[in-house]
Amino acid sequence: MSVIIAPSLSERVYQGPQGNESVAEGSITLSAAAPGDIVQLLDFPIGMRINSVQVVSDALGEEVKVEIKSGDTVLVPADDFSSAVATVVPVQPYMTQSDGELLTATISGGAAAGKLVVLIRYVAVGY
Numbered sequence: 001m002s003v004i005i006a007p008s009l010s011e012r013v014y015q016g017p018q019g020n021e022s023v024a025e026g027s028i029t030l031s032a033a034a035p036g037d038i039v040q041l042l043d044f045p046i047g048m049r050i051n052s053v054q055v056v057s058d059a060l061g062e063e064v065k066v067e068i069k070s071g072d073t074v075l076v077p078a079d080d081f082s083s084a085v086a087t088v089v090p091v092q093p094y095m096t097q098s099d100g101e102l103l104t105a106t107i108s109g110g111a112a113a114g115k116l117v118v119l120i121r122y123v124a125v126g127y
Helices: none
Strands: 002-006 021-033 039-044 048-057 065-070 071-078 086-096 101-108 112-124
Touching: 002 071, 021 039, 021 101, 039 112, 048 065, 048 071, 065 112, 071 086, 101 112
Parallel strands: 002 039
Antiparallel strands: 021 112, 039 101, 048 086, 048 112, 065 071, 065 101
C-alpha cells in the first residue's frame, strides 16, 4: 500500500462567508495505482459541512473499486469503477472535525489507471 498525492491536495479550500454552498474539486490521473493505495485529494479546514459528493471518472480498470472518505468518515462506500462513473451521492451532512482533514480515495479490487474527479459540495460553518 502506498499514499498517492493528487495535485489538487496543494490547492486551498475556499472558506468564504458562512452559509454559502461551495464546491471543492479533487482530481488525479492514476497510473497503475495498486489495491490498498490511498489517494489524498483535498485538505479541508475544520468546520466544513459536507452535503454531497459528485464523482466522475474514466473506466479505472477491471474489478476496481473506490471508497471516498473525509478523515475516518466514509462518504461514498467502496463502489465499482471498472466502467466510467458519473454520479452524485447525497450524504448525511458531515462536519469536518479537524484542521487538515484529508479527503481520500482508497483503491481496491484491482490496479487503477485513468482520471478520477471528486467534487465536494459543502458549507463553511466554522467551529
